[in-house]
Amino acid sequence: MLADMAWNTARTRQLLLDAAIDEFAEYGPEAARLDRIAATAGVNKERIYQYFGNKEQLFGAVLSWSLERLAEAVPLEGPLAANLPEYAGRVFDYHREHPQFIRLLYWEGLHRGGDPIAAREERAEHYAAKLAALAAAQKEGAVPSEFAPGELLYAVIALAGWWYATPPLAQMIMGDDVENARETLVRVVAKLVS
Amino acid sequence: MLADMAWNTARTRQLLLDAAIDEFAEYGPEAARLDRIAATAGVNKERIYQYFGNKEQLFGAVLSWSLERLAEAVPLEGPLAANLPEYAGRVFDYHREHPQFIRLLYWEGLHRGGDPIAAREERAEHYAAKLAALAAAQKEGAVPSEFAPGELLYAVIALAGWWYATPPLAQMIMGDDVENARETLVRVVAKLVS
DNA sequence: CGCAAATCCAACTCGTCAGTTGGAGTTTAT
DNA sequence: ATAAACTCCAACTGACGAGTTGGATTTGCG
Numbered sequence: 086m087l088a089d090m091a092w093n094t095a096r097t098r099q100l101l102l103d104a105a106i107d108e109f110a111e112y113g114p115e116a117a118r119l120d121r122i123a124a125t126a127g128v129n130k131e132r133i134y135q136y137f138g139n140k141e142q143l144f145g146a147v148l149s150w151s152l153e154r155l156a157e158a159v160p161l162e163g164p165l166a167a168n169l170p171e172y173a174g175r176v177f178d179y180h181r182e183h184p185q186f187i188r189l190l191y192w193e194g195l196h197r198g199g200d201p202i203a204a205r206e207e208r209a210e211h212y213a214a215k216l217a218a219l220a221a222a223q224k225e226g227a228v229p230s231e232f233a234p235g236e237l238l239y240a241v242i243a244l245a246g247w248w249y250a251t252p253p254l255a256q257m258i259m260g261d262d263v264e265n266a267r268e269t270l271v272r273v274v275a276k277l278v279s
Numbered sequence: 280m281l282a283d284m285a286w287n288t289a290r291t292r293q294l295l296l297d298a299a300i301d302e303f304a305e306y307g308p309e310a311a312r313l314d315r316i317a318a319t320a321g322v323n324k325e326r327i328y329q330y331f332g333n334k335e336q337l338f339g340a341v342l343s344w345s346l347e348r349l350a351e352a353v354p355l356e357g358p359l360a361a362n363l364p365e366y367a368g369r370v371f372d373y374h375r376e377h378p379q380f381i382r383l384l385y386w387e388g389l390h391r392g393g394d395p396i397a398a399r400e401e402r403a404e405h406y407a408a409k410l411a412a413l414a415a416a417q418k419e420g421a422v423p424s425e426f427a428p429g430e431l432l433y434a435v436i437a438l439a440g441w442w443y444a445t446p447p448l449a450q451m452i453m454g455d456d457v458e459n460a461r462e463t464l465v466r467v468v469a470k471l472v473s
Numbered sequence: 474c475g476c477a478a479a480t481c482c483a484a485c486t487c488g489t490c491a492g493t494t495g496g497a498g499t500t501t502a503t
Numbered sequence: 504a505t506a507a508a509c510t511c512c513a514a515c516t517g518a519c520g521a522g523t524t525g526g527a528t529t530t531g532c533g
Contacts, residue, residue, distance in 0.1 A: 094480075104460055115309035115390060119521065134522065172477045187281060189297045191389055194445030195307060195382060212452055231470070236463045239453050247437035250444065251388030253396045258436070259408055259429050269430045276425070288510075309483065313491065323512045325493080 086253035110185035113192045114144045124198050148193055148203035153187040155179075160279040166218040167227035167268040169237060170275040174275050177267050187249045212238070228278050240277060244270055292330050299341050304379035307339045307386045342387055342397035349373075349380040350405035351383040360412040361421035363431060364469040371437040381443045406432070422472050434471060438464055450465050 104125035108117045119140060123130040137143040159175045166172075180187045193203065202208075217233035232240075248255045248266050261268055300321035313334060317324040331337040353369045360366075374381045387397065396402075413428035416438045426434075442449045442460050454462055 096479090100417075113309065115307060118519095131482065131523080132480085135480085138433075150508090171426065181517065188389060190445055190448065191385060195385055195449065197390070200445050202451075208448075209451055209453065216452070232463075233466070234455050236467070239441075239449065239463070240467055242448075242452070243437050243441035244434060247433075247441065251384055252391075253388065254384065254436075257403055258410070269426075269433070270321075273426070273430070273434050273471065277467065293509090312489095324491090325512065327508085328492065353517090 089146055094218070101128055101133060101136060101143075102146065102150060105143055106185055106189070109144055109147050109192065110151075110188040111115075112142075113188050114196050118142075125208075143181060143201050149207075149258055150188060151186050152202050153185070153207045155190065156208050158183075160187070161215045162218050166222035167225075169219075169241065169278050170271045171229060173245050173274040174271045175240045175268055176241065177248070177270055180246060180249050181263065184249055187246050190246070191250050202265070232277065238276065241274055244273060285333055290438050291320075291322055295323055295327060295330060295337075296340065296344065299337055300345055300379055300383070303338055303341050303386065304345075304382040308335075308390050308436075309376045311338075313337075329437050339397050342383060345380050345383050345406070346387070347401045349384065350402050352377075352380070356412050357415075359417075360416035360436050363413075363422060363435065364465045367435045367439050367468040370435065370466045371401060371442070371464055374440060374443050375457065378443055384440070386443050426471065431471065433467055438467060 101122065103115075104122045108122045108125065112118070117140070119130055120132055122143075123133060133140075133143060137146055158179050159172065161172055204278045216234040216237055219228065219237060222228040223234070228237075248259075248263075255266070259269070293321075295316065298316045299311075302316045302319065306312070311334075313324055313327055317327060327334075327337060331340055337351075352373050353366065355366055385466075409432055410428040413422065413431060416422040417424045417428070440451075449460070453463070
C-alpha cells in the first residue's frame, strides 16, 4: 500500500472511466462487466456506483467523454478544410490509434434504447463547426461545390470508419493491408472533391 | 388447436429462425433473450436447444442465413455492373426494407470472439462474384479503371450501410430525410465512376 | 487529539436468464 | 394395436452479475 498520499478521488474516477472505455468498446454495453472494469482500474466495484450511478449511466459517461473526444480529435478548420482527402486520412489514422472510439460510436448506433443521444449538444456543435469550415472552403473555391458540406462529411466519416466497424467483411473485400486501405480512402475522397 | 395436421418440424424451425433474426438484429447477441424468441415464434424455448444447440449456435445460424441472404440480395452481374450508382441505390433500398441484415452485419463486426466468421465460404464466393462482375465491366470499358473492383465495392458498401449503422450521427450530419440520403449516395458513387 | 465526514472494500442479496428435465401427446412401422 | 421413436412444453435448476450493505480506514477541522 505504501501511502497513496491522501485521497485522490479524481484519479480514482479517471481510472474507472479509462477502464470503462476499454471495456465498453471491446464488449459493448451489454457484455461489459463491471467487475472487470473495477479490477482493471484496481478499484472496488462499489466505487462505480458512488461516482457514476449505475451501469447505464457509466456507459453514458463513457459515450459523452469519448465521442466528444472523437468529434474534436481531428480538427477541420480554416485552411485544413481545403484538403479534405488528407483530413479523411487523419480520421483513419485516429481510428487506427484509438479503435475504442469508433467502436463506441457503432455500439451507440446499434444499441437503440435508453438515452436518445449521448452528449447531443457538444457533438452537434463539433460537427456544425466542421460543416461551417467546409462551407467556407467551398465559398473560397478551395473545394468544389458539387456536394453539400453535409454530404461530403457524411461520405468521409462513413468511408473512414467502416474498416474498423466490420473488419471481417472489410478484409474479405479489400485484403488485410491497412496502409492500402488508407491510401484508397484518400484517393476516393480526392476523387469526390476533384 | 384444431389439428395442426401432423408435425411440421421444418416450419417450427423456420418460425424460430425468423424470430431469432429479428431478436438478434434488434438487441445484439448478448441482449437477445431466448424466452422472447420462443414466445415470438409461438414455440417452447426448449425447441431452440433441440434444433440449434445453444444461444451462440443459434446466433451463428442466424448470421449464416442472413448474411448469405444479404450478400446475394442485390445482384451485380453482367450488364448490371455497368451501372454502379444504381447498384448502390438498390443496396440502400434493401437495407431500408430489411434493416435486420445490415444490423446483424455490424453486430458481427463488433462482436469479435467465438467463431471467426460465419458462413465464410459462401459469403466470400458472393463477394468474389461481385468483384469479378466489376472487373469484367471495367474490361469492357463500361466502368473506368481508376479504382480497383475491391476499392469500388468497399466504398459502395460502406456508404450504403452507414446510414443504418449509426442513425443518430448520420442524421446529425445529413438531416433525417431518407430519400435525400439515397440520392446523395447515388450521386457520390456516380462521381467515383465518372 | 478526537470527532464527523468521506473513502474504501469484502462479502452479501436478489433477479434474471441460459440451459435441463420429465413426462405427456403424436406418429410411424410392423 | 402396440411399441418405439419423435415432438412438444411447463416447470425446474444453477450460475452469473448488477447493485447493496456494514464496517474498517482515512482525512480534515476545531
